[in-house]
Amino acid sequence: MSSTPGRAVRRALTAIVPITTLLTLAACGTDATPAADSAKATGADSPGLTAANKAAEEYSQRPTQIPLTDPVGKKIPKGKTIDYILCGVQSCKDLADFFTSGAEELGWKVNQIATQGTPESVQAAYEQSLRNKPDAVISSGFPRAVYAKQLAKLKKADIPVIQSNADDVLGDGLSLLKNGPEEVKTNGEILASWVVSDSKAKANTVYFNLPAYTILKPVQDGFEGKYKEWCDGCALDVVDVPITAVGKDMPDRVVSYLRSHPKVTHVVYSLGLLNVGVPAALKTAGITTTRTIVNVGDAQNYQYIDSGLTDAALALNSHEMAWIMVDALAHHFTGQSMDTAQKAVVTNMLVTKENLPSADEDFPLIVDYQKQFKALWGKS
Numbered sequence: 001m002s003s004t005p006g007r008a009v010r011r012a013l014t015a016i017v018p019i020t021t022l023l024t025l026a027a028c029g030t031d032a033t034p035a036a037d038s039a040k041a042t043g044a045d046s047p048g049l050t051a052a053n054k055a056a057e058e059y060s061q062r063p064t065q066i067p068l069t070d071p072v073g074k075k076i077p078k079g080k081t082i083d084y085i086l087c088g089v090q091s092c093k094d095l096a097d098f099f100t101s102g103a104e105e106l107g108w109k110v111n112q113i114a115t116q117g118t119p120e121s122v123q124a125a126y127e128q129s130l131r132n133k134p135d136a137v138i139s140s141g142f143p144r145a146v147y148a149k150q151l152a153k154l155k156k157a158d159i160p161v162i163q164s165n166a167d168d169v170l171g172d173g174l175s176l177l178k179n180g181p182e183e184v185k186t187n188g189e190i191l192a193s194w195v196v197s198d199s200k201a202k203a204n205t206v207y208f209n210l211p212a213y214t215i216l217k218p219v220q221d222g223f224e225g226k227y228k229e230w231c232d233g234c235a236l237d238v239v240d241v242p243i244t245a246v247g248k249d250m251p252d253r254v255v256s257y258l259r260s261h262p263k264v265t266h267v268v269y270s271l272g273l274l275n276v277g278v279p280a281a282l283k284t285a286g287i288t289t290t291r292t293i294v295n296v297g298d299a300q301n302y303q304y305i306d307s308g309l310t311d312a313a314l315a316l317n318s319h320e321m322a323w324i325m326v327d328a329l330a331h332h333f334t335g336q337s338m339d340t341a342q343k344a345v346v347t348n349m350l351v352t353k354e355n356l357p358s359a360d361e362d363f364p365l366i367v368d369y370q371k372q373f374k375a376l377w378g379k380s
Contacts, residue, residue, distance in 0.1 A: 052196035078107030098322035122216025126150035251281030306359035
């Protein structure tokens with residue numbers, strides 16, 4: 001199954017934060033941390049390299065167990081209605097569909113409400129939910145400031161609101177937050193483990209970032225922290241990319257950068273969408289020695305990995321996360337706390353050609369995750 005660059009951009013864009021119109025655009029690319037001409041050679045037995053190798057090995061293992069073990073333990077009521085507010089692009093629809101499949105196992109109805117991702121359409125969707133009076137509301141990636149007025153009304157109506165992939169904090173009307181700032185920081189650590197291990201702690205790295213998306217800041221922080229800890233003296237340059245480059249001149253930007261920095265060994269993208277179209281541009285330019293990893297893989301980047309055009313990716317946990325949200329509501333509707341779902345550590349995976357589960361789709365990380373969740377719900 002093929003995936004066009006345009007579709008890949010739409011899908012990958014929402015894996016973290018889907019709506020560019022809700023966020024302030026950052027300034028154009030800037031070399032935030034000037035890179036040295038060459039990386040400092042580090043001993044093969046250095047503590048940093050040893051730690052990075054261990055971390056990369058652990059992250060490369062495909063998870064087999066969902067991060068929940070507590071059965072609901074009570075009869076889960078049927079007939080609940082959930083409003084799922086979409087963000088306007090495909091990957092949000094995918095996440096909503098994953099959630100819907102889990103909700104249907106419990107006899108719930110999910111009403112997917114479309115938006116165009118604009119503040120006005122998001123607010124209108126939340127207003128529609130207020131009129132619908134559902135049993136819960138779910139959305140992904142929307143900054144709280146956009147729907148604060150509606151959130152206050154939902155809180156007053158005692159309707160739980162669940163968010164994912166958002167730079168936000170729990171509470172004040174937000175009942176559950178998954179893939180928030182603290183959780184995504186680990187993504188950066190996963191990226192760093194691969195770069196340091198792959199380079200044997202001799203990397204000269206450029207990190208392309210999208211500062212317009214504030215949820216990516218902890219990813220960058222996690223990467224920089226572990227990279228500096230594990231790869232002492234290794235060069236690092238952080239290049240901020242404006243959102244206007246996505247799907248347009250990003251390949252030209254990468255080619256230009258690498259031509260002017262020929263000693264760079266590794267390229268890191270804060271989102272997989274930044275890599276769309278780049279491998280072909282690099283091949284045309286004759287740049288074939290740099291190694292590449294992306295945060296938040298998608299079908300397009302998995303195809304790149306399978307073809308040897310990209311080297312690694314962080315595979316996100318969208319399937320499992322969607323069902324964790326179902327589990328949280330199952331607890332809520334039976335008079336129990338959502339704390340176990342909030343505390344659950346949602347596992348991601350470091351993917352290379354050697355352990356790539358599929359090159360054709362956004363695959364679940366845990367093969368039998370549905371069976372495991374249904375056992376907790378008394379549906380096995």
